[in-house]
Amino acid sequence: MSAALEPYPVLLDVLDDGTLTTELLAPNWTPSRRWWPLFAISGALSILFFVAIGVTVARGIGAWGNNIPVAWAYGIVDFVWWIGIGHAGTFISAFLLLLNQRWRASINRIAEAMTLFALVNASLFPLLHLGRPWFFYWLIPYPSTMGVWPNFKSSLPWDVAAISTYFTVSLLFWYLGLVPDLAAARDRAPGLLRRRIYGVFALGWRGRATEWRQYRLAYTLLAGLATPLVISVHSIVSLDFSITQLPGWHSTIFPPYFVVGAIYSGFAMVLMLVLPLRRAFGLERVITAQHLDNMGKLLLVTGSMVAYAYVCEAFVAWYSGDPFERYTMLFARPLGPYAVVFWIMTTFNVVTPQFFWSGRLRTSPLALFIAGVLIWAGMWMERFVIIVGSLNRDFLPSSWHFYAPTWVDWSLLIGSIGLFSFLFLTFLRWVPFVPVSEVKRLRFEEQRDARVPVGAANDAA
């Protein structure tokens, strides 16, 4: 790596392996009072989430604000948003692994857990969103006695396939990476019970060289499998929209646009999670200025691509000459009933990342955190603008109607954030959230590379 590209070290005050392990596993052993309010708040919000689910299932989708023409609204907005967030984890762990970006090592576990929990939320929404959720399995191709298959022309069965694949691979990838650390936790856990529990989940890992060899092989293979999924899943999700003929949805730019947007929102959320953790657990030595710098750059890149997609969408609508497309893109969105959301979204998503041309801001945790929150919210609004903003004014003005969410819609959105937080806190409390083995490996590689000439790092990997 060139020094100009990586001006900061990725690991500070390199200690020996033993200290590193002790230090990184410490949060799992030392309960703090600070956990309880966090658990209480996120737990309460999770209960709200399940109450809202109960109301939806008991009374019907009518409990939501959806209507005709806006048959999809918060439910699908939340779904696309969460699944987009879920992209950053795999991108960081798999994509960057294959590209040999070493800095990923210290944050990939957090990103993967985020992916997993985001996917849990994301997969709940399409189920809840059905008018008759108890028949969700009709979307799955199984040899039904009725002899009816799903309609493979529809993108929704593709969604089912894409999301279930992605969830499975993400889960395996996350768990596989976790195995050596679980073994380390087993070996160091205070108390027999914990040793036993970690022992079960460590699957008998002994740290033998053959195990490491097979582990690395499997991990790289899974990374290879997961990488195309980063591209495919959100491409397929975007087809839920682009296979229709609705102005604002009927667009070929959607697959790349959605993928970039997904990674963008995922990075925003990674920042929101990593920066407070870094401070709370004193992880400055393993999550260094270099990480922040890299994340800032990625925000800048993906944010600019998203901005490009916004411009492209509007331009193509104008260039197509189609009056319906033109109305949606050039009038309804910037000036229509949801213009406020559109302009906030544009500001948050297009303007915010441009601050990270500045190197100083790129390494400022506060600036990055604020940007993360803004983009995280801005990307939710982007999905709202695409979905509700297109549906509420389509072809026939006679059917146009405003959409307003109900308390159930809000509870599902806020509750899903609560459920995510609850799962994530649980993860932080009991699972090694910085990959101990990978950081140790990174330490080794850094020390080794310090002895080799600059620029030869790639060969050494």
Next chain:
Amino acid sequence: MPKYDRWLEFPEGVASEPDALSRRDFVSLVGASIALAGLTGCVRKPDREILSYIDTPPEVVPGQPLHYATSMTIDGYATGLIVESHEGRPTKIEGNPDHPASLGASGILEQASVLQLYDPHRAKAPRAGRTTTTLDAVRAALAPPALTRRVGARGAGLRLLLEPTSSPLIASLLNEVRTRYPDAAIFYLAALESPSSIIAARSTLGAPLAPQYDFSQADAIVSLDADFLTSGPFHLRHAADFGARRRRSPAAQLYMAETAPSPTSTLADRRIALSPSGIARIAAALLDAVQSPNATASLGEVPLSEPERAWVAAVERTLGVHRGRSIVLAGPRQPQEVHAIAYALNDALGNVGHTTWYSPPAVLDAGEQSHDPAAFAASLEQGADTLLICDVNVCYAAPADLDMARHVSAVPNGMYLGAYEDETARTTAWHVPASHYLESWGDARAYDGTLSLVQPLIAPLYQSLSVAELLGALAGLGTVNVHDLLTKEWGHQHAGADAATAWNDALRRGVVTDSSSQRSTPAVNRPAALDARRSIAPQTAAPNGIEVVFAPSHGVHDGRFANNPWLQELPDPITKLTWDNAALVAPALAATHDIQTGRVVRLAVGPASLDIPALVVPGHAADVVTLIMGYGRDGAESTARGVGVDANRLRTGRAPFAASGARLVRTGDHHALAITQSHWTTEGRAPSILGQAPANGETHATTKRRRPLTLYEPKAPSSTGFGADQWAMTIDLDLCTGCSACVVACQAENNIPVVGKQGVLESREMHWLRIDRYVDGNESAPRFETQPMLCQHCEKAPCEYVCPVNATVHSDDGLNEMVYNRCVGTRFCSNNCPYKVRRFNWFDYNDELAETERMAKNPSVTVRERGVMEKCTFCVQRIRRAQIDSELAHEPHVRSVMTACQQSCPTRAIVFGSLTQPESEVVRLTNDSRAFSALEELGTVPRVRYLRRSSDSSPATDGGRS
């Protein structure tokens, strides 16, 4: 304690009541009637044989509906109907093709009346004071021995109030009452009835006559505030005639002068928006223009604005060309001067005897003092002891300044026969449930005098009486059997052996042959007409303050249908307002008073004032407020109660349909109005949506059916069997008034649920067929266009390929089918439907229905559950039944099948048929030069084709200022 098995069918007291009813008996009776109401499969046959319309099967075949002819009367005038009955349950109402007021079509009120029968809020047992009583007790109280003690031997203390009636049976019963009580006073009241046309006829024509029109022969029509295509007792006939004429070329010209845009005006070639005084002025100016100049010179010129002058000039030119083949008609609630001028104009133009003539009014005593609500109120103060009100909710519907509730409650012995415990029931000591017309025998005349019979399809659901039964008791006939009275009367008039055959024939056909009134063509008394002209003083040009017009509700009429959820949820044809009434104001007036739609305004006329939400309507006359009547009900009917504002509070007995000098103030309040279509314009999309020529001067882009590019030839339909017919529909926008009869017909046929005001506010209305209304042009002088929008049954349906579970698929005969029990409710289909005609069951709408309401469901159509999509099926149940019939007859094609919307359409704008039958009308119209598909450029290849307006380029409204 009655035995359990006696509860099932005809428990004691339903057919005839026990003389004395113990509390225990009463409880068991009520229990039994509730249980009966729940037995939806139970046959409740009328107690006399009734005859089916065409061919009575030897026995009822389960699953096969039977059809019976009957009639429904509104304000005394009958419309002939054919009612579909499933195992003794009337479920669907159609027009009777043999009846002159229907010709096979039916209006929204007739269509929705079946729901009124099953209304769970109907009163179920008679009441005396606060205690429930029996029908025998009611009859005993009315019987002469008891009554003469109260009202005197000559009945001086007896007052009767009825709905205006044309029934010969009621007339003869009233005669019997009069014979017994010569001093009794009989009155008639219908809130929307105005005597002005009859009074004008008496003064200008010399006799109380009702004008009759034949629109099928008219080349030019001038309507002075007459919404003749969608309201009034003969509107179905007028619409049919108008439609027949409009199909012929060159088209008839229709000129309208009116206050608020009406459905009729959507078809007008030239429309002017005027205040009531403006309509009077323009009528006078028209008379001046048409008559020889010296005839009216002495009266002075009527001051006219520029647009008014242009309108009058254009009308006068057209009328001059079409002498003898034109019609000038005045709206029913116009003052008598305008009616007189209309008669004089028809006379001067030589129309009388050709396109218009006169006949004696069908209702009794029309135009007499007995139809005056003020006279009724006054008579109550003069020693009234017993008041009998038959089916008139007088305490709600009368103008407020008559203070009817006080008058009625002051009568010591009041009895009210009414279907509901409504405002009037509250003021009388007795309340007797009124039978629905589908539960009672009777007869009635249509507007042209044609006599038709009312035959019941079901025994009374509750302890109720019909008006005839009540009058029978009053006349001292005791418990009368109306059927026997009718046949007796019939026997008097049809002597000879074939009287019974003729009776059966009349029952079967629903019409008594050749019973219409005599035509007369009296000449106009010129001085009387000039008097009318003179009384329209020039100073009416500048009325002070704001004028107020009281207009009937399109859906709930004068309020009597306010408890009917179908009609409450039916969007107004112009404003698209549901579940409310409003003060309609012009955009100009709204701007000067800073009013927006939904803003509550305070409207004060004299001492009375009213807080009512405003609704800004393009094309409304400026400086006028139109108040919709029929809302603000305060009875015990919980659907009607509290919906809207009671406009009667501003009405006066002296001028019940218009007021001037009103003051309008904006209040700070806001009221959410449930409007189904809040966008008025097409946003420049008229070429795509309405098939109009693009603004850039190009001609109509597509007139031929265009197929999307495809590698494969479309599959040719099979020549026999399933798929041999390819169903398609055409809708002629030249003929659609937007009257919405099709919407209610569809709702009744297809078990479409009602979602309530909150549901409409959330845009969740379930109508499979809606009427889109667009305006074009400037706000004060717009052109209106309506477009029925239903599932287009696209050959390349966008909904089908996005459904993940194959719940919406294409049938071999070209229907876009919805498989309810396969649907999981992703709503993806709705998102991809460019017409947004798919409806979603957001809740379990049928769960909340009362047991009786369930009886109104059509058993041939699935009742949909929560969470599934639904939409227009092209009435697939009717197609399949016709298909079975044609298969049994070994015919290769289905010969005749009508969709519910098509059947109800008064102008026959909707045509349905198979594209594979070359001789069918639908094939001819599909290939018509006016045919287009909505949003054709999307390549969905709809099976519904519209015929665009041929009058695209004609001038629209003249200025909005009055």
